[in-house]
Amino acid sequence: MPAILYVGDAWSASWSICGWLACRLADLEVEVKSIFLYRSETKGEIKAVSPSGKLPVLLDGETVIWDSMAIAEYLWELNPQGHIWPHDFAARCHARCIAAEVHREFEEVRVAMPMNLVKRWPIRNGLPSIDTRMNGPGVKGGREGVRQGLLRMEEIWRDCREKYGAGGPYLFGAQYNFVDALFAPMVSRFVTYDVKAADDVAPYIGVNMDYPPMQEWMARAESDAEVVGREVAMAFP
Ligand SMILES: N[C@@H](CCC(=O)N[C@@H](CS)C(=O)NCC(=O)O)C(=O)O
Known part of the structure; x- marks a missing residue:
C-alpha cells in the first residue's frame, strides 16, 4: 500500500x-x-x-x-x-543551513505576503500594496522588515548559486533538491506580488517555478481553487 x-x-x-x-x-x-x-x-x-x-x-x-x-x-x-539533499558533504551541510533558516525565519514575508498561487496583487514602491498586512501584527519592521526578508532570500540564492550552482540552473546546480523545494512557496510570492528581484538572481525565480513537478502542483492549485470556489481563493488574503 x-x-x-x-x-x-x-x-x-x-x-x-x-x-x-x-x-x-x-x-x-x-x-x-x-x-x-x-x-x-x-x-x-x-x-x-x-x-x-x-x-x-x-x-x-x-x-x-x-x-x-x-x-x-x-x-x-x-x-x-x-x-532530498546534495550528495556532496560540504554542499549538504550548506543545504541544511539554508533549509533550517527558511524553515524558521522569514515570518514577515509569510505574514505580509501570504502564498496564493491563483491570484496576482498590484505592487507599490517595490512591494505589494496590502498595507493592512504589511503593517499588521507579526510583521516586525513593517514594509522595511518585509524588504529585508526578501533581500536576505536573494542573498542566499546568489551565494548558493555562486558556490554550488555552476553545473545547472538550480541552487545546487543541475539537480533540484529540498532547498529549492523550500523556496518554491517563496519564489511564487515574487510572482504573485510581482516583486522585482535583483537582475543576477531573478532568473532563479522562473527556473524554480518552471520545475515540472511545481507546474504539476500549480495545476492542482487551479483545480483546488475551483473546488473551494474561485471567489474564496480571490478573497485571500
Ligand atoms: N512548520 C510546519 C508548518 C505547517 C503549517 O503551518 N501548515 C499549514 C498548512 S500548509 C496548516 O496546517 N495550517 C492549518 C492550521 O494552522 O490550522 C511544516 O513545515 O510543516
Whole structure:
C-alpha cells in the first residue's frame, strides 16, 4: 500500500508543497489526500491525522511523520540515493543551513505576503500594496522588515548559486533538491506580488517555478481553487 500524504489547498498551503515535492525528490509513491483549510471541520480533520494539527503529514504504514522538514529528513533516511539533499558533504551541510533558516525565519514575508498561487496583487514602491498586512501584527519592521526578508532570500540564492550552482540552473546546480523545494512557496510570492528581484538572481525565480513537478502542483492549485470556489481563493488574503 502506498504511503498517504495529507496536504492543504494547493493554492495556499505553502508548507504542503514542500512535503509533496520532498516525496517526489525521494521517489516515494504516495497517495495524496487534500484537507481543505478554510472549513469549519478542518481543524478536527487535520488533528485526526496529524499530531501537530498541521499539514503536511505523511502516513507510511505505522509511521506518522509531520512537518515538512521532518518529512524530508525521513525520506532522506529511507533513500539517501534520492535527491532530498546534495550528495556532496560540504554542499549538504550548506543545504541544511539554508533549509533550517527558511524553515524558521522569514515570518514577515509569510505574514505580509501570504502564498496564493491563483491570484496576482498590484505592487507599490517595490512591494505589494496590502498595507493592512504589511503593517499588521507579526510583521516586525513593517514594509522595511518585509524588504529585508526578501533581500536576505536573494542573498542566499546568489551565494548558493555562486558556490554550488555552476553545473545547472538550480541552487545546487543541475539537480533540484529540498532547498529549492523550500523556496518554491517563496519564489511564487515574487510572482504573485510581482516583486522585482535583483537582475543576477531573478532568473532563479522562473527556473524554480518552471520545475515540472511545481507546474504539476500549480495545476492542482487551479483545480483546488475551483473546488473551494474561485471567489474564496480571490478573497485571500
Ligand atoms: N512548520 C510546519 C508548518 C505547517 C503549517 O503551518 N501548515 C499549514 C498548512 S500548509 C496548516 O496546517 N495550517 C492549518 C492550521 O494552522 O490550522 C511544516 O513545515 O510543516
